[in-house]
Amino acid sequence: MHPKTSNESLRPDSHEMKIKGLTTNLSSIAVLIAAALLLELTTAVQYLSTRNGITRKLTEMAQHDLSETNRTTLLKLDVEEFTTKMLPTIERLTANHDTDSLRLYIGQMLDKQHEIVGFDYCHVVGNDRQRNGIYIYKDDEGKCAEHSIDFDYTQRSWYSEGLKGDGFWSEPYMSNYKVILMCTYSMPVRNEQGQTVAVFGADVSMRDLSALAAQLFDNQQRSLLPIILLHGLGLLLLGFIIIRSVRSIRRLQVVGAEKERIANELAIAHRIQQAMLPKTFPPFPDRNDVDLYGALTPAREVGGDFYDFFLRDEKLFFCIGDVSGKGVPAALVMAMAISAFRMLSEHESAPERIISQMNDSMARDNDYNMFITLFIGVLDLTTGQLRYSNAGHKSPMIDSQPLPVTPNLPIGTMPDFQYALQQTTIKAGSTIFLYTDGLTEAENDSKEQFGSQRMHTIIARTSSEGASPEALIGQMTEAVHDFVGETEQSDDLTMLAIRFKLKQCDNVMELESAKRQYHLTLPCDVKQTTRLAEWIEGICETAGISPSTTMQTNLAIEEAVVNVMKYAYPNGAEGDVQIEAATDDEWLKFIVTDTGLPFDPTALGDVDTSLSVEERSIGGLGIHLMRKFMDSIHYERLDGRNVLTLCKRII
């Protein structure tokens, strides 16, 4: 329940953080690779489908080209027919050697045929015949022009092949006179004897074919464009995803680091809060009259529940509280409340006044309407008297019975509220069990609550077993855990158990075990302390007490009696001081009683014995010596009397 020690490091584990960061990086890289692969796959699918589209398109174009070829075929036939029709006239004019008419005729025919860009007329070379050829063509403006052929036309296929047969189509070649690609249809020109005397050719421009090729190339370009565009788009998308991923990874890392920081701070806050609670059990190992145990399990790292206790002059001050809400806000108020309780109860023994002062200070500036249910008890360990005040908290259990409590109001709700004081006497051997609603309202997964019945059952069982407070809380905790199972704890769970056992010393006066009883009445006069010393020395001598213990007892009782004379009866007021004494084998007990003004020496602060001469004040030595030399001092105001009980163990 409580941290045993707090030497665990409060610093975050940087090595662990690095590993976590690395893991984050690796996993983000894996995500990126997966995204890239996916994208590439998509691109591949896109590419394949695009390629199919292109293939389809190319097939279509091929078919188109075939039809183009048909068109070309038709063109060729036109040219062949046209040229063949010209041949008889050309042969006749050749036989007549009428060169001028021949030229004129060819020029006229050129105008009539659009597909033909020019005609070649070349004499056959050989036997004493020189090269002699003319080229009649359309110039750039479409007009008829003439040029004698000055290159060696015998090397051209249209010439050599044209000589042989009835008509020859050459391979496309670049024209010597025009920047065009062309084919030539050539045929032999024969004389009347049937001898070939010349070759006549018609040139056809290949512009149409060039245009077709250009169109095909353009189509291919246009088919590639969607692929390039798609790929570019894909790359853009990949880049976008990468940037987004990197950003979100960075954001995640920042959020993760922030979360880690908060978790670390909460862990530290948890330890600080646990350290505010009493954590040494048993808290009073050398006392046989009281035993207690406390446990606090917050639902979150920090919570608003608290308990506290301490012992002052035979009175056990204890409290249990529950701040409204949960988590950090409740924890802050809890810290405030527990220190207020500590501070106020140092000089104030009345629980209703402690609770009222806590209420006033909290209600005054309660902007956030936080409140605390609180129970404060002051148990007089010498008598078993319990004074208590409640501020809207659950009624504690005294053994198996709930302690009757006036509910009052939770503190923080209304300033100047008058909290009622209640009191009762706790029997020796009884156990006071305090708890917060986190116990009775603990829920299991069927939304059932642990309830007070289960709590009563466990209290009844442990009480019959005479279990210690630690055992009681241990069994209660176990029962709650069994009940809720795996369900998340919804509220802070806090328990405090106090077992009260009367000290033998306190029974001395009432019980037969007191071997001897003494009584002394002194008038209010400090000179009478001499009589007191003689009386005490007598008692101690009879009980066989050592001179040293006698001196210490003497000193403590003298201080007690002198205090009464000075402060309960100030300025020479008259009155008696009653001193009763009782001894048994173990204890020496004195009860100093007076009817003067209320005066509680135990409420005086202790002197600081470490101060220098200059700093030391004259007062406070009396109560200091009483505390040092007696085993217990206890003050009560009873029926208009100051009653101070001092006990000393004599063995």
Added chain:
Amino acid sequence: MYMKTTFKQEDQHLVMAFEGRLDTAASSQAEEDMRVLYDCEGRDIILDCTHLDYISSSGLRLFLGLIKNARPKGSHVYLTGMNDNLRQVFDETGFTALFEIL
């Protein structure tokens, strides 16, 4: 039950011997007796406690008052001959550290 003081002036020292019980009842007489020590004027004071049986807070207050007076004047206050019981009272109250105990 008595309390007696003896005062001596030796060279540069003022010596006061206590005898019996310095309790509350005796404290007013002791206070009177110790007044002579207040005129120490830089001379050291020796409080001889060899025969002092008992001291209560009233007596301790007189000792504290004396040293508070003597210190600023440059006087030392020595306690001699304390028995164990007395020494325990001085220890418990922190007075052991205030005085020079021989």
